[in-house]
Amino acid sequence: MKKNIVEKIWENHSIDNLEDDFSVLVIDFILLHEVTSAQAFKELEERKIPILSPNQCVATVDHIISTSKNRKQIDNNEAKTQVEILRNNTKINRISLYDFESGHQGIVHVIGPELGITQPGLTIICGDSHTATHGAFGALAFGVGTTEVTHALGTGCLLLKKPLVMKVEFQGEVSKGVFAKDLIMKLIATIGIGGATGHIIEYGGDIIQKMTMEERMTICNMSIECGAKAGLIAPDNTTYSYIKGRPYAPLNKDWEQMISYWSSFKSDQGCSYDKEIIIDISNMKPMVTWGTNPSQAIEIDKNIPLEKDMNLNDLIMYNQAIDYMKLNRGFPIEDTKIDWAFIGSCTNGRIEDLRISAQILKNKKIHPSVTFYIVPGSESILKQAQIEGLDKIFKEAGADFRMPGCSLCLGMNDDKVPNGKRCISSSNRNFMGRQGTGSFTHLASPATVTASAIEGKISSPIKYFLN
Numbered sequence: 001m002k003k004n005i006v007e008k009i010w011e012n013h014s015i016d017n018l019e020d021d022f023s024v025l026v027i028d029f030i031l032l033h034e035v036t037s038a039q040a041f042k043e044l045e046e047r048k049i050p051i052l053s054p055n056q057c058v059a060t061v062d063h064i065i066s067t068s069k070n071r072k073q074i075d076n077n078e079a080k081t082q083v084e085i086l087r088n089n090t091k092i093n094r095i096s097l098y099d100f101e102s103g104h105q106g107i108v109h110v111i112g113p114e115l116g117i118t119q120p121g122l123t124i125i126c127g128d129s130h131t132a133t134h135g136a137f138g139a140l141a142f143g144v145g146t147t148e149v150t151h152a153l154g155t156g157c158l159l160l161k162k163p164l165v166m167k168v169e170f171q172g173e174v175s176k177g178v179f180a181k182d183l184i185m186k187l188i189a190t191i192g193i194g195g196a197t198g199h200i201i202e203y204g205g206d207i208i209q210k211m212t213m214e215e216r217m218t219i220c221n222m223s224i225e226c227g228a229k230a231g232l233i234a235p236d237n238t239t240y241s242y243i244k245g246r247p248y249a250p251l252n253k254d255w256e257q258m259i260s261y262w263s264s265f266k267s268d269q270g271c272s273y274d275k276e277i278i279i280d281i282s283n284m285k286p287m288v289t290w291g292t293n294p295s296q297a298i299e300i301d302k303n304i305p306l307e308k309d310m311n312l313n314d315l316i317m318y319n320q321a322i323d324y325m326k327l328n329r330g331f332p333i334e335d336t337k338i339d340w341a342f343i344g345s346c347t348n349g350r351i352e353d354l355r356i357s358a359q360i361l362k363n364k365k366i367h368p369s370v371t372f373y374i375v376p377g378s379e380s381i382l383k384q385a386q387i388e389g390l391d392k393i394f395k396e397a398g399a400d401f402r403m404p405g406c407s408l409c410l411g412m413n414d415d416k417v418p419n420g421k422r423c424i425s426s427s428n429r430n431f432m433g434r435q436g437t438g439s440f441t442h443l444a445s446p447a448t449v450t451a452s453a454i455e456g457k458i459s460s461p462i463k464y465f466l467n
């Protein structure tokens, strides 16, 4: 029987099939961060259950930490306690912790791939909703709650219901100035925040195949924003060359064997899906959100929708969003004045994102009224940016190039957009107050963020890519 990639990974990991499509699934890797792991360790300790396989776990500090240069001296007491608890838990349980100055501290979904932990055909979980990022490598990776983290740490498996599978393909020509972020935002705007509920998305087709791993990670990362449990992309040579030589990658003598194993995790030609969606991206412009969820997005040259443009079901959310965002119905989104700009997060805080921003910023200054945070996803990206001299370009332009962490993606650490200020952001969520109480967020690609930081208003980056 022909199978899709999800069915293949599922069967390969299922050790017991129960009624109603439930299976006991082996979990290959557990990623941990300071916010959602403490309770899991505590419960296991209380019940005297040891961690089954500490070498299949990796931890880092990302959410709550400071991104300032003197981040090691943690002033915030709550953050200090959470970091100390994680240090202690990982030490007692012999789990690798990528702490400050380890060379790989960073956002959990950035360092997994970077270390070569994220590999095709694996099942990977983390107490974090953006775990789908790892699906870019053909892994079945999804966010879970702390109870499931506890269960998986103790037993190495999880009881799960087999999800439906949706195939998504982007078709057409990618226009200049349009990036992976714009494509995934277009999908979410098209199918809505619940458009993929109950499904795992497999992204396929020529456009996806031509993408770099960084671009594929951006795509898979935001799958959760349209309700999908996970998003994945079949592995190919781009995947294998990215993994090769990384700390957790198979060594030379096992390499060929692993490639042939990994290559088996591809959907069979003619296999079936529960749903198939094609998104036409011809002549598409960069995307930007006007509202307070990621589906409330339009192409940058379009007007903010009017009430009559909305679905009846979306009307309440529409009105709440417009009122919160203090925007004018039916007006252009372009030229909306901004105060802050942010490049970072597990969606767009990778080296390619910083390179695009630096390419635009070179020999330019950001607008005097804009505060621009550029936050690398990991220590290794920070180092690479310094090697390439990107840090100098950022500094000369007037941007603040900071230490790695989740930073302004969520208002859980010292980095916050002040009340009443408007930020254009390369992150993945624009919920009310997400970047700080009373702040306004517009999601966009790193190129659009940078163009807007220069102009002091929401601006298209297309002009920077015309020759």
Ligand SMILES: CC(C)[C@H](C(=O)O)[C@@H](O)C(=O)O
Pocket: 035, 036, 063, 127, 128, 129, 130, 143, 410
């Ligand atoms: C703090 C954490 C539980 C949360 C998540 O799961 O997504 C965070 O990473 C986010 O992006 O909102």
Ligand code: SF4
Pocket: 062, 063, 107, 108, 109, 128, 130, 345, 346, 347, 405, 406, 409, 410, 427, 428
């Ligand atoms: S960068 Fe943002 S989305 Fe990603 S894990 Fe951190 S808080 Fe969550």
